Amino acid sequence: MTSPMRHQLRVGYADTDQGGIVHHSVYFRYLEQARVELLRECGIDYRSLEYDDKFALPVVDAQIKYRRPAQFDDILEIECSVGLLGRASVRFDYRILRGDDLLTEAKIMLACIELPAGKLRSLPPSVREPLKAAMQGS
């Protein structure tokens, strides 16, 4: 991927808090939604990873900077790219934009675990290879 994947969404009323802005916890839902779509674009169906292939990619570390608040009914653009690819982990890097304004930056690290046991395992080639290609822009 020479450029990051972009995912668009609209802020819902339920996503706001009494400060009149999107609650900081809600961005993790937005980022997850963008991540599932990036995986789909890479040919990886996250649903079947869990249901059929019996492994999962839970979040193990998150860093997020809230630069400007998003508000109800805003249309947000989420840029998502593969930042790091480890043996048993992958980090997705994000920027959330409203028009040209950068609202939020985040790095979310996922580990690869077996289901149902939860033991760490290396990323299978069916996941690693497309993510590597996405990272290298090839």
Add this chain to the structure above:
Amino acid sequence: MTSPMRHQLRVGYADTDQGGIVHHSVYFRYLEQARVELLRECGIDYRSLEYDDKFALPVVDAQIKYRRPAQFDDILEIECSVGLLGRASVRFDYRILRGDDLLTEAKIMLACIELPAGKLRSLPPSVREPLKAAMQGS
């Protein structure tokens, strides 16, 4: 139970929306929390129902009236009682109060299903008997 079970909770900031009140979807989380505690008081551990006994009680019908809004940091009292007890279903009836003010009334119907298949099944005696006793106040 001669009187309904009472469960107390405090409204979180994340529970509010930009209208400055608790979002209407959040009450279902409050009611569920009260329901789990009522079951516990009746000697029913909902966690082990799902994990060990392999059945579940999903919500199949809900009716709720929002009379007055709850706000951030309010202490709410949830009254919860068994309203109806069917062969394969149970209805819990609720009133949410802030001091003497009635804020919300709700009726939540749950069905009894087998896990993982999801097929309807009759309530097992270990659940039906304590709920019946709770309903009759005996």
Add this chain to the structure above:
Amino acid sequence: MTSPMRHQLRVGYADTDQGGIVHHSVYFRYLEQARVELLRECGIDYRSLEYDDKFALPVVDAQIKYRRPAQFDDILEIECSVGLLGRASVRFDYRILRGDDLLTEAKIMLACIELPAGKLRSLPPSVREPLKAAMQGS
């Protein structure tokens, strides 16, 4: 509107619970999202109703039947129409479908209130007229 407005969305991972299905509280977020889009199709911008016109349409009553569960990554179609139009209230009626399967039916009643006081007021013509037209399919 001769037929109900239709709004499509995809179920997020965060929307599920440990039962492997969409949590019953999450549907209210989906219905709200569809409602905001139906209003937009009718020429009503809900954001500016609150920000500029200083009134709001909070939910005062909800009835919902969960017939079949939705699951992660499902594409849902929400049908939304105006069911009742009162002097100071409006009811939206919904059906949530996955392909041809009817998953959920709901009726959500909203009241019209002044901001910031919260006093009930009649629906302004700028809202009532387009909703009436939508209801009558004209």
Add this chain to the structure above:
Amino acid sequence: MTSPMRHQLRVGYADTDQGGIVHHSVYFRYLEQARVELLRECGIDYRSLEYDDKFALPVVDAQIKYRRPAQFDDILEIECSVGLLGRASVRFDYRILRGDDLLTEAKIMLACIELPAGKLRSLPPSVREPLKAAMQGS
């Protein structure tokens, strides 16, 4: 405060996802709840900060490590302390425990802003002094 404030809560069913664990976004709600209670213990009523004093403390940066997952019905203990105190910001540091097991560690930075404008402002003495005392354990 010679030791961090401790806040206890029980994991709700709605907090879980289909992986059978608490969804990573939900911890921010838990941490916020603990933070409001720490402020209250310090004599700071966050509700009146926003309503009466017209300033707010939105989250501007968050770092969180998920070491082990929490599950439905778990009783969690949240340790919360003041980690850093700037002119217009404060960082709260957290550890979430289940019994002796450390599940999660987090650092949440808040900025002080004026309402409704949102402009950065220095922490008022009524907030700074008790937080400083809490940090120094005096």
